Amino acid sequence: MTGDIACHGCDLLVNVATLKDGESASCPRCGSFLTRVRSDAFSRVLAYAFAGVILLILANSFPFLSFAASGLESVITLRQTPRAIWDYDMPAVALMVAAFIIVIPSAILGMLLMLCIPLQQGRYRPWLVTTAKWIFLAQNWAMVEVFIIGVIVSLVKIAAMATIVLGISFWAYAGFAICFTLALANLDRYQCWERIEALESA
Numbered sequence: 440m441t442g443d444i445a446c447h448g449c450d451l452l453v454n455v456a457t458l459k460d461g462e463s464a465s466c467p468r469c470g471s472f473l474t475r476v477r478s479d480a481f482s483r484v485l486a487y488a489f490a491g492v493i494l495l496i497l498a499n500s501f502p503f504l505s506f507a508a509s510g511l512e513s514v515i516t517l518r519q520t521p522r523a524i525w526d527y528d529m530p531a532v533a534l535m536v537a538a539f540i541i542v543i544p545s546a547i548l549g550m551l552l553m554l555c556i557p558l559q560q561g562r563y564r565p566w567l568v569t570t571a572k573w574i575f576l577a578q579n580w581a582m583v584e585v586f587i588i589g590v591i592v593s594l595v596k597i598a599a600m601a602t603i604v605l606g607i608s609f610w611a612y613a614g615f616a617i618c619f620t621l622a623l624a625n626l627d628r629y630q631c632w633e634r635i636e637a638l639e640s641a
Contacts, residue, residue: 446469474627487622557638
């Protein structure tokens with residue numbers, strides 16, 4: 440790579456080849472963030488991704504929420520959320536919820552591991568380019584943090600009508616949302632493509 444990066448905001452070509460570890464670059468024209476160089480960038484992504492995998496497994500293994508009102512109690516798990524929406528005759532919404540909160544985030548976590556393990560080890564693999572492209576494309580379709588915010592807003596509204604108990608799954612998914620967001624935030628596009636090109640030409 441030449442060391443030049445195009446600003447996503449205004450398309451200005453900026454040279455970032457002189458950046459050192461810990462330094463970041465922003466567009467001099469519009470101020471948009473461009474890149475941040477970290478020597479341990481891929482280690483950070485792997486740490487958050489592995490933690491995310493563990494938390495997502497926990498989130499799908501325990502009760503998510505329980506409601507109690509008028510002597511009746513109802514318990515729901517994360518996996519049952521799309522099914523509950525399906526039962527209310529909203530199959531399209533159910534499929535989107537399942538995709539955005541479970542399927543797509545799980546796929547992205549798997550691709551992060553497939554990408555960053557070889558990059559961390561300094562070994563080129565033929566799937567690196569394709570995997571990186573899919574990660575940067577699919578990350579905009581993962582609605583993990585949106586789901587958590589939506590659940591919290593809903594709980595505030597129904598708290599006066601029923602007794603709500605947050606299960607282990609809720610806290611695990613909240614932790615997963617944090618790890619998932621940090622994993623993607625630490626995957627720098629420029630540094631990723633630079634490492635892939637360096638390994639490919641080595």
